[in-house]
């Protein structure tokens with residue numbers, strides 16, 4: 001390991017407990033705020049598995065343990081199965097931006113960079129409601 005390498009964003013934000021807390025607050029917000037009803041409706045009744053999946057994804061994406069990525073799946077391809085309109089992508093991006101902004105412990109520069117990058121990713125998933133099953 002290069003001793004001079006800067007710490008990863010994963011280390012800088014506080015590792016797994018902080019990532020998990022962000023994901024929990026993100027899905028709690030989606031569950032309780034009617035502004036995200038469309039996004040909530042697309043998910044299964046039990047948000048437990050997706051809370052776990054997003055935690056593991058973000059851990060690897062931020063430079064931490066890569067177990068989610070080692071499954072060999074691409075997060076963009078996986079979302080082709082869902083009908084993602086621009087409104088739903090905006091709901092996702094907005095819920096994540098609010099969640100991150102509400103975390104006083106996060107370095108604001110790092111938080112802004114995360115929210116911006118995730119927002120771009122969410123908007124890259126827009127498929128105008130043409131889920132894979134409908135177009136394959």
Ligand code: HEM
Nearest residue numbers: 042043044050053054057082084088089092118121122125
């Ligand atoms: C940066 C943007 C996003 C990321 C990083 C992300 C990440 C994830 C991850 C990691 C999972 C769990 C998959 C697994 O581990 O097998 C998941 C599931 C899911 N995502 Fe996303 N997602 C994003 C945006 C969106 C958007 C924009 C929508 C819809 C509008 C969406 C809808 C879903 C649905 C419906 C599931 C399945 C949940 C379930 O089965 O209950 N995601 N997402």
